Amino acid sequence: MFNYTIKRLLQLIPVLLGMTFLVFMLIRAIPGNPAQVILGQQATKEAVEALTIKLGLDQPWYTQYFSYLGGILKGDLGESMRTRLPVADEIWPYLAATLELALFAMIIAVVVGINAGIISAWFQNSWFDYSAMVLALVGVSMPIFWLGLMGQWAFAIELQWLPTTGRENVRDPVSAITNLYIIDTLIQGRFDQLWVVIKHLILPGLALATIPMAIIARMTRSSMLEVMRSDYIRTARAKGQKMFWIVYKHALKNAIIPVLTVIGLQIGLLLGGAILTETIFAWPGIGRYIYDAINFRDYPVIQSGILIVAFIFVMINLIVDLLYGLIDPRIKYD
């Protein structure tokens, strides 16, 4: 296991280097003079030249790349062209907002998805199974930005049960400690604010959770059906053990491994989907940070935002890979 972890970490190095190179190339791939494009056609020649030097675009590309890489290793993610602040300093609140939303969505997706899949497999060909699988099929095909708008229309505008946009009550803002508002409100014992924060999370969380939930439900069902046919399950049933325990204790343990892979992959999807959800719900997360940066042609922010999301995605996939061994001792690592 230890050797395998080291091997996987080493394998990660070229991927991470490649990622930084690709992100580095983004700004260089802009057709024409990037500095001119960033500043717009009205910019003076002097301003364009100054920005060219500031971005290091006058240097050979390899010098630029190594200095960029060196900066990243030192935690320097560049400076936002809009706010003039170092990206590394201003990114955390955005990242925290996205992490909170993504975690909330993932919890909904995993809890509902796995249970729907289990019950579907348990009562195969029942009305529950059919309706859950039809819903899952529709869920997989759902444009989440449409679902978000529909939720906003139905629950925020028509029924007025939930807030339309944002992350908190702007008249009573949460004093940020970790920037994960659920934790912050809990630390401060502000349960009134906690409820407001949760209410703000529900609509974007559900919109974001839909696709992963559907995929997890389908995967769990097919994986459970396969396991339920095995001999050891038949033995457990023959021994007269309660069906609930057979399903949740014996079958689930073996059925969960492929589901875990899917969950790992879905986290990437969630991070991508966050951009869309955050745009609809004005959620101040990293997706919106990148989206606003695109509108302002703030390339250092676009680069760093994308790099950080991709880095988290890669790390999560690595963790999921390593988790297999813990969950299924039959998996041997070379």
Place this chain on the structure above:
Amino acid sequence: MSELTPKVDGVVEAELEKTIGPWREAWAGFRKSKVAVVGAAIVIFFIVLALFGPLVTKEGINEQFMTDRLQPPSSEYWFGTDDFGRDIFSRIIHGARISLSVGFFSVVGSIVVGSFLGIIAGYYGRWIDTIISRIFDIMLAFPSILLAIAIVSVLGPSLRNALIAIAIINVPNFGRLIRSKVLSIKEDEYITAAKAIGMKDYRILFSHILPNSMAPVIVQGTLAIATAILEAAALGFLGLGAEAPYPEWGKMLADSKDYLQNAPWTMIFPGLAIMLTVLGFNLMGDGLRDALDPKMKS
């Protein structure tokens, strides 16, 4: 008598296997799946709509009737009108052409480039394989929509650039698929035989290996069209795809954001169109997977 039945069935099945080819067998399997047939019907419906719909809709999808702005669905305007008084029904039908074209052509682009790279990586192996496979790994390290956004942010927002971005992000999926298929096929006896009679590499690659790797590509391609349509709509929604006044579904949804309270129909119908089209391709892809390549079934 009951003992005889399996034998008789076995004989009949063997005879059938002799007479029908793999494609016909797949077609028979596909037809058997009701879900797949429903999916195909939805897809055909939207294709017909895209091809012939614009001929029967009201003229001038971009024509503005300011006196009729934000009208609810009625016998005159089936899906209502938008904030410029444009007929949403006509715009959705014209939008089908855009979404299907982007979905189809971006996937064809990904298949062509992905197949080319996958074949070279799988057939020649060694350093070429290492380089191509690492590039695929790096591209797959990014959430796909994020990579598409990054590409469009560089190329500039437009429908054409959205199509290019979607094609690029799907290349590694097809590349990996073809590569793994090539790796297994190239050890087959008929390839060894082709090499032994002195057949050139490119002929082996394009006349033997490529046609034999096509089944999973068709399955993956159908499912990828669904994803591509969603991605194009997402880019349109973010203002990084089709520009005004194109009746692109994602863009129509983005425009509807300000009218949720007064005119929810401006949001409901374009979204429904996206969902149904994507659902059609997903169902059809699932059916094709079961029919063409049972091993790929998850």
